[in-house]
Each structure stands twice: as C-alpha cells, then as structure tokens.
Amino acid sequence: MFNFGVCCKYSQGNFYRLKTNSSNRAKEFSNRRMLEADRRLSNSxxxxxxxxxxxxxxxxxxxxxTLKKELEKEITGQNEVIRNVLVCLVCQGHVLLEGMPGLAKTLLARSLAGALDLDFKRIQFTPDLLPADLVGTVVFNPKTAEFETRKGPVFTGILLADEINRAPAKVQSALLESMEEKTITIGDKTYKLDKPFLVIATQNPIDQDGTYPLPEAQMDRFLMKIDVRYPALEEEISILEQHGKLSATNGKIKKVVASAEILRLSSMLDEVFIEEKIKSYIVRLVRNTRPEERTIPELIPYIRHGASPRASLSILKSSKANALLNGRTYVIPEDVRVSLVEILRHRILLTFEAISEELDVESLIRTVVEATPVP
Known part of the structure; x- marks a missing residue:
C-alpha cells in the first residue's frame, strides 16, 4: 500500500495538492486535475x-x-451606437435611434449603406405623408392602357425613416409589414424585399409638438432603441477637425463588406452555441420585468407592462451576435447583458407613479439585472 504524506481532498470544486514522495503519483494527480478541469469546462x-x-x-x-472601423472613420464619438447597430444588422433586426438633431444619425445610416454597398433611401416623415408615398402604388399608364406598379422608397437595402413619430398612424402601420414580414403588398400583389433589409428610424426626444407617438405594437418591432448622446469634449474637437472644412471631400466611406457576407454572418447565428442555463437566464430576466410575476416586489408599483417573449428572442439573437463580435462560438452571460438596456427600454411601460417620481426605465432594468442570479 502506497503511503501518502497528505491525503488528497476535493471540496467545492477545489483540489488540494497531494504531497508524496513518488513523482509518478504526483504526475498522475496533475493529469487527473487537468482532466477534471476540462470536464467542467466542457459541461459549460x-x-x-x-x-x-x-x-x-x-x-x-x-x-x-473592419465594418466598425470603417464607420468610425466618419462617425466620431458614437462607438457604442455603431456596435449596437452592427448587432442589429447581423440579427436582421431594425433599430430606433433617439437623440437630438446633429448627432450624426443620418450620417450613420448613409455611411453604413456605403460600407456595405447597399441602396440607401431616406424618407422625411411628415403629417401629410401617405402610405403610398412609402410603399408605392398602382398607376394607370395611358400609353399602354395598363396599370403599372410604382415601387416606393421602402424597396431598398437600408431605409432611414427620419422623425418617424411625425407621420400619422396609417403611415406608421404601413411600415409594419415591411419590418416584420419583409414583404410589401401593393394592390393585389405581394413583393418580397431584398436581403439584407434594415430600417433605421429616428425621433427627437424633446420636441413632441405635432407628433404621433409610436404605438407599443410598432415599438416592439424594433430590435433595439438606442439613445444617441452628445460626444465627449475631445471627441467633439475631433469632429471639428474632421468635418469643419467647407471643401470636405466626399467618398470617405469605402465598401469593405459585401451584402452576401452579412447574410453569411446572419446564418452563423443559428450555429452559435448557447447553454440551456443561459437560455433560462434570458427568460428569467424578461419575466422579472413583468409585475404580475411578483418576483421583484419593489418594482411592482413602477412597471405597468413588462417585456413580451419577443424580447427574449431579441436578447437571444443579440447575445449570439455579440459572441461572434468577440470571436467566440458560444454565449456567455456578458453577451446577454451588454445590449440588454437597448433591447428592453422600449418594451417596458412605466406607471404614473414612476413617471411622477422621475424614475427612468434604465434604472429599473439595472434593478432587474442585479436581482436576477447569473448562471
């Protein structure tokens, strides 16, 4: 019987080093420890x-x-916004940008289209805009004595819906089919939109006079709602250097990624591994935003409606896209949390009590994250 100086102990996942006079036994123990570590990692x-x-x-x-760096050549001080927009692009989801005028929202959409070599269309939403102005219409051609379909600006690769909340509800609803179904119905015919198709909508958070607030059904169609904030001091000085010349040259953005390559990235999302306990973590995060679940009692007076299962699907897709962006084939909890605020902020409705106490939805989301155990 081999005599050990100190017995091997294993408690709560920690190994204690075995003291022995036999180098073979020590080597065997080391190999066993490595195998155990590999086994635990493979379980995760x-x-x-x-x-x-x-x-x-x-x-x-x-x-x-490459795409991110190309956009950062033209867009200064909005690196986090660019990253989230790229996540939406890979997930084939749409994005709502909310920010003051002059924060490069339009420039971002145009630059993204240029870097991908996609068609770009911009629609200025106004109270007199008609659905036909957006999707197209059927007109009679007297020369041929036939009806012809004239497609609207929605038939493009990247559509910028500028000041989307300034158009009436019938125009906003006309955008729903294209965003969700990727199809457009004109007359009695239905047309499929090209892929990739990305809607980037903007709205001003301050000037609400003469606006038509987006209904919850349409807000839920956006994968993310991103707050575009003012740049830092040094970044704003760089903007003056970059865009302050009247003779600024055009064409700074070059095509660096083909649209077919974006579709390939989107197809990779299905192959990114996500463990069951992280799926459960996503669902618990979303369910904890619902007051009827009563899992976080202190939030019940402040949340009128929580996020729907569509939010869980959006978090799942964005988590996989974030994993790819970080060079991984599997999802970790940090991939879930990194875009959580942008995905949930427009899906949680606050009560009057929360509004009167000037609570913002971001602080409530942070409370949900802190109260939900991480796997």
Missing part, C-alpha cells in the same frame, strides 16, 4: 461539438471589426 461550453470552425469565427470577427 461546447468544446467537442462546436459546429463553427475557427475559420468561421475569425471571418465573422474580422468582417465586423
């Missing part, structure tokens, strides 16, 4: 069943980084 993430190759992951990370 798919090491042997990874459906994505290293080349796929490198391709995804390189393309997204």
């Amino acid at each position: 993430y798919p090491m042997e069943k990874d459906p994505l190759s290293a080349e796929d992951v490198e391709f995804a990370k390189a393309k997204l980084e």
Whole structure:
C-alpha cells in the first residue's frame, strides 16, 4: 500500500495538492486535475461539438471589426451606437435611434449603406405623408392602357425613416409589414424585399409638438432603441477637425463588406452555441420585468407592462451576435447583458407613479439585472 504524506481532498470544486514522495503519483494527480478541469469546462461550453470552425469565427470577427472601423472613420464619438447597430444588422433586426438633431444619425445610416454597398433611401416623415408615398402604388399608364406598379422608397437595402413619430398612424402601420414580414403588398400583389433589409428610424426626444407617438405594437418591432448622446469634449474637437472644412471631400466611406457576407454572418447565428442555463437566464430576466410575476416586489408599483417573449428572442439573437463580435462560438452571460438596456427600454411601460417620481426605465432594468442570479 502506497503511503501518502497528505491525503488528497476535493471540496467545492477545489483540489488540494497531494504531497508524496513518488513523482509518478504526483504526475498522475496533475493529469487527473487537468482532466477534471476540462470536464467542467466542457459541461459549460461546447468544446467537442462546436459546429463553427475557427475559420468561421475569425471571418465573422474580422468582417465586423473592419465594418466598425470603417464607420468610425466618419462617425466620431458614437462607438457604442455603431456596435449596437452592427448587432442589429447581423440579427436582421431594425433599430430606433433617439437623440437630438446633429448627432450624426443620418450620417450613420448613409455611411453604413456605403460600407456595405447597399441602396440607401431616406424618407422625411411628415403629417401629410401617405402610405403610398412609402410603399408605392398602382398607376394607370395611358400609353399602354395598363396599370403599372410604382415601387416606393421602402424597396431598398437600408431605409432611414427620419422623425418617424411625425407621420400619422396609417403611415406608421404601413411600415409594419415591411419590418416584420419583409414583404410589401401593393394592390393585389405581394413583393418580397431584398436581403439584407434594415430600417433605421429616428425621433427627437424633446420636441413632441405635432407628433404621433409610436404605438407599443410598432415599438416592439424594433430590435433595439438606442439613445444617441452628445460626444465627449475631445471627441467633439475631433469632429471639428474632421468635418469643419467647407471643401470636405466626399467618398470617405469605402465598401469593405459585401451584402452576401452579412447574410453569411446572419446564418452563423443559428450555429452559435448557447447553454440551456443561459437560455433560462434570458427568460428569467424578461419575466422579472413583468409585475404580475411578483418576483421583484419593489418594482411592482413602477412597471405597468413588462417585456413580451419577443424580447427574449431579441436578447437571444443579440447575445449570439455579440459572441461572434468577440470571436467566440458560444454565449456567455456578458453577451446577454451588454445590449440588454437597448433591447428592453422600449418594451417596458412605466406607471404614473414612476413617471411622477422621475424614475427612468434604465434604472429599473439595472434593478432587474442585479436581482436576477447569473448562471
């Protein structure tokens, strides 16, 4: 019987080093410890069943980084906004940008279209805008004595819906079909939109006179609502250097990623591994925003309606996109949390009590995150 100086102990996942005079036994213990660590890691993430190759992951990370850097050449001080817009692009979701005028929202949409070599259309939403001005209409051609379909600006790759809350509800609802179904009905015919198709809508958070607030059904169609904030002092000085010349040259943005490559990135999302306990974490985060669940009693007086299962799907997609952006084939909890505020802020309705106490929805979301155990 081999005599050990100190017995091997295993308690709560920690190994204590075995003291022995035999180098073979010490080596055996070391190998056993490494195997145990590998086993625990494989239980958490798919090491042997990874459906994505290293080349796929490198391709995804390189393309997204290249696209991000190209946009940052033209857009200064909005790096986080750019990252979230790219996540929406890969997820084939739409984005609502809310910010004051002059914060490069339009420039971002136009630059993104240029970097992807996609068609770009801009619609200024106004109270007199008609649905036909958006989707198109059927007109009679007297020369041919036939009706012809004239497609509207929604038939594009990237659509900028500027000041979307200034158009009446019938125009806003005309945008719903294109955003959700990726199809447009004109007359008795239905047309499929090209892919990728991204709607970037903007609205002013301050000037609400003469506006038509977006209904909850349409707000829920946006994958993210992103607050575009003022740049920092140094960044604003850089903006003066970059855009302060009257003779500024055009064409700074170059095509760096093909639209087919974006579709390939989108198809990779289905292959990104996400563990069941992280799926459960996503669902618990969303359910904890609902007052009827009564899981966080201190939030019940402040939330009128919580997020729907569509929010869970949006978080799932964005988590996988964030994993690809970071060069991983699997999702970790940080991928879930990084875009959580942007996904949930427009899906949670506050009570009058919360509004009267000047509570913002972001602070409530942070409370939900802190109260939800991380797997």
